[in-house]
Amino acid sequence: MTAMGTDLGREATGDQRAVRFYPPAYDIRVETVSMPVIVDPDDAVIKVTLAGLCGSDLHAYRGHEEVDVVRTCGHEFIGEVVALGSSFNPNASERPLLYSTLKIGDRVVSPFTVSCGECHFCRLGFSSRCVFSALFGTPDLPGGQAQFVRVPKAGGTLFKVENITSVLHSGLSDSSLLLLADILPTGVFAALQALQHPKITSLLCGKQYPHHGFVPRYVQLETTPNLSFDDRNFTFAVVGLGPVGICALVSLLDMLGDVPAINYRVVAIDPVASRREKVKSVLAVLTPIATPPRAVVADIEEGKQLVKDWTDDVGCNAVLEVVGNNSALLLAYEIVRPFGVISSVGVHQAPPVPFTGRDVYKKNVSFDFGRCPVRAMLPIAAALLLKRQDVFGGVGEPASLIDRIASFNDAVAIYEVFDKGGCGKILFDPWKN
Amino acid sequence: MTAMGTDLGREATGDQRAVRFYPPAYDIRVETVSMPVIVDPDDAVIKVTLAGLCGSDLHAYRGHEEVDVVRTCGHEFIGEVVALGSSFNPNASERPLLYSTLKIGDRVVSPFTVSCGECHFCRLGFSSRCVFSALFGTPDLPGGQAQFVRVPKAGGTLFKVENITSVLHSGLSDSSLLLLADILPTGVFAALQALQHPKITSLLCGKQYPHHGFVPRYVQLETTPNLSFDDRNFTFAVVGLGPVGICALVSLLDMLGDVPAINYRVVAIDPVASRREKVKSVLAVLTPIATPPRAVVADIEEGKQLVKDWTDDVGCNAVLEVVGNNSALLLAYEIVRPFGVISSVGVHQAPPVPFTGRDVYKKNVSFDFGRCPVRAMLPIAAALLLKRQDVFGGVGEPASLIDRIASFNDAVAIYEVFDKGGCGKILFDPWKN
Known part of the structure; x- marks a missing residue:
């Protein structure tokens, strides 16, 4: 044969x-x-x-x-x-x-x-x-x-x-x-990179950083302070709502829906109106997994404002960057909080990464880049x-x-x-x- | 009172x-x-x-x-x-x-x-x-x-x-x-950021990526393939051997010494001879924690060559960047492997981060920046x-x-x-x- x-x-x-x-x-x-x-x-x-x-x-x-x-x-x-x-x-x-x-x-x-x-x-x-x-x-x-x-x-x-x-x-x-x-594995990858980062996973587990990931055995993990429910509030953004962005959004909502005892909101951002309409239709189907609705669709300015309003100007825990250009990376940086994570699955090209050393140092940003x-x-x-x-x-x-x-x-x-x-x-x- | x-x-x-x-x-x-x-x-x-x-x-x-x-x-x-x-x-x-x-x-x-x-x-x-x-x-x-x-x-x-x-x-x-x-917490932070990253922690646990960190409950973790002992070989680098770099190196060696069933080597890189001499003295004291010696001190060219030789040109699993300038970041990028981690605790200043979008995408690099x-x-x-x-x-x-x-x-x-x-x-x- x-x-x-x-x-x-x-x-x-x-x-x-x-x-x-x-x-x-x-x-x-x-x-x-x-x-x-x-x-x-x-x-x-x-x-x-x-x-x-x-x-x-x-x-x-x-x-x-x-x-x-x-x-x-x-x-x-x-x-x-x-x-x-x-x-x-x-x-x-x-x-x-x-x-x-x-x-x-x-x-x-x-x-x-x-x-x-x-x-x-x-x-x-x-x-x-x-x-x-x-x-x-x-x-x-x-x-x-x-x-x-x-x-x-x-x-x-x-x-x-x-x-x-x-x-x-x-x-x-x-x-x-x-x-x-x-596109679906790439969307899953975007969401998983963010949620698996120790700066995020520790908090998802209801524990102070750095509870999760490798910890030397001589450190007593059980002594890591528990977070109050008020501190288990998470804000995420998905930047770019093409098909991969939608997959990332659905993956993220699905994974977050699986975490006990947290509260979370997601802003899904794209400047193109037809893409936002598509995502609204997707969210209408997804609603049963989370009531009240956990995700809001926004253009760039609306998205920035929502993050400010929701987080008291602190910023997102993590941003999923699903575009692959510097405008998207700069937006992700702007709306991510100190000690936040930028999970970038966009296919980036020749331009230099648009940050100074001081930008990335002063915000304790973590980045994950690359192909799924x-x-x-x-x-x-x-x-x-x-x-x-x-x-x-x-x-x-x-x-x-x-x-x-x-x-x-x-x-x-x-x-x-x-x-x-x-x-x-x-x-x-x-x-x- | x-x-x-x-x-x-x-x-x-x-x-x-x-x-x-x-x-x-x-x-x-x-x-x-x-x-x-x-x-x-x-x-x-x-x-x-x-x-x-x-x-x-x-x-x-x-x-x-x-x-x-x-x-x-x-x-x-x-x-x-x-x-x-x-x-x-x-x-x-x-x-x-x-x-x-x-x-x-x-x-x-x-x-x-x-x-x-x-x-x-x-x-x-x-x-x-x-x-x-x-x-x-x-x-x-x-x-x-x-x-x-x-x-x-x-x-x-x-x-x-x-x-x-x-x-x-x-x-x-x-x-x-x-x-x-x-300096000691900052050194610990440099090492911990690298070892806690899910691209590293999964492997330290003897499991294929993405075993570690948050995983949706409907995924059966126990089905993640185990790595063979040959695949549990790790190579790390510490770039910059000032006092914080020494603390990072000692922290890294101590933490790695605590992980069962792995093999690991660390190259400690600095262009300044007096700093390398100091680290050799430190390693002489540390030797009892790992025989044969797990760490080698090198200047920049020697360090690059050692990473090539040890890893068959694949590169380091993670690089701890403890300098705070673009030469150090570029060296870290050069010697890190695809799907590797750069843990940067150097205090970076005004110059732009020295990478293109294509650089970071094509190597699936993860970066953690910022203050301890x-x-x-x-x-x-x-x-x-x-x-x-x-x-x-x-x-x-x-x-x-x-x-x-x-x-x-x-x-x-x-x-x-x-x-x-x-x-x-x-x-x-x-x-x-």
Whole structure:
């Protein structure tokens, strides 16, 4: 079976349709290109059933990445295995699970970056910095906005849908499962980085800092003073309400709803009115998890004012920065409190970080930056995906993250509209006319 | 008693000797100035028995603080209570402990900043950002390099030596206890921020990230994969080996020595040969806690090479930055691994933080910046002070942090030598001729 898969891969030298980016900027073309083939024994070739368009695709589209190479776009996809390299066989039981269990025809979700599952970083849970890491849709690795895509280190990279859904005791739609490729784990990561920081976790546990995290054994943890209920008031902000921002907001509310004996409020900030409307629809669905409503949607000025009013001008315990530019970082800094945490999952580019040494020293700010390790977030993200199908299950409903499923024929126009903030998340069905 | 103390304070309008800084730079004068008096009911006046000279005193001395005001220097001191405001009385039992128990004649250590013990920040453990925070030795608050010093919010700010030593079942010298004012808690803070970060703590516990810190209850923690012993290898660096850097190094080694079933190495980096020699002497004393030696002292180039060699070019799990300039931050970034932590306790000034957005995103770096909350670190720092009297107990020995105890008569010359890195830590005895 595996060998046949390999042969199928090597023989599959026909043509396919793909969405391609031409530098320097704003030039998307849907073209016929050759099929991917197995080039390494650890490769798989996937027939793509759905591929997402993500806000970070716009970095290349707008010419911010300063790379002069044509590439096939897209880093979010779900599909079916059509070819496997020779590494995939029942004897590969010493390797990551899928090297011995993945079969032709299996439904799989791919995280947006390659991870081998075997290097030091993968073993520790830091899969987004795997030594073989590569981002789909870059000059190094053709993306998923195509009918077929090659996945390197596929036994470490891919999730088998069957394994996820069997854990969840439920079948989920392709459009819902596709959210596990990037945006839902990234949202979970944004929220978890904030809540796991010892400056926050200690307080969530009702204890004075530095109760939580590693503490030398000769310090009596039980003597850490308890906080009064008045001190267990938390204020958070989510800056940026694109699809990842919504995932971060839903993750944060869900996690906070799980903490006993605290009070909390979240302000969700975006300057774009249509995004705020979308979030209001999402919150209307979420309300049952928290009455009175725990989250308020605001533009930038309203958001700053709410944080002042709610906290007596002290600021937020943590800010989730889900934009990836310096305006967002500066806003996060402005509204975070001393000893607060900025969890930044935005994809930042060439400009210098916009703070002086004195800024960061005088406020005791903690920052977590960088790319989501999708595999480490999967247990939480998959559980949340099932739990909040009211948000993550639908397409085209007011509270859905996904606006619609489109054909490649509309790709050029969709990139243009998406770039201008004129639509929410769009998925491509590469087989739709 | 208290009332008498108050009166003593108000009446103490005589003169005293103090070390004063004259802007713009490099101008220290020992002068006769008026005695401090109680100006607020929460004040105490302390007769200083020892006052420290600290590396961060050099920021003002070198003219980096751009403040055009003469001030009494010094933010580290230990002494004896000679006057108390009217807030100090047995009926103040609803307030921080010392408002009802502090008496004239008590020996006290003062943290280097004022903290009320009652505001939101103090209640949460973030005493260095108290709403009444003020740094001794600045234009706002005369410092401790004087015969007497006024301490605002003294019932929240001061430690009573009797309370510390009774906890420790030991008496300690003034010169040793003075280390609790700033440099030992700050060193503990540098180490603890690194080890408590969830990117590090999970691994210290032998578990894949993100095992540690807040985790939603619907995620089964026990399913987090265990790390093999090979993956429980840790590499740390301490950048900057002044007195605070030595405290950070000793704290880090002590805490790591307390973690079961890990392997670890620490590189201690400083470009100044005399500082490296001092650290070698300290390590010679510390060796019994870890055989083979866990720490190696290096200059910058040697340090980079050691990190490469030890980690196969992966980098340090965490770097403790104990300098406070951009060269140190850049070195920390260079030698930290992806998903590593930079714990910065250096006092940073006006220059922008020296990283681009892409730098911090692509390495998934976490940063903790800012001033040590001395009170929150006191339980650990006090325990460590007792445990490591071989380093923290002596004066003038090769492994001592404190070089000597000097007279104010030598202050001008000592500032000059200290500025050039020509001596280690000096304490002033304001009563010595």
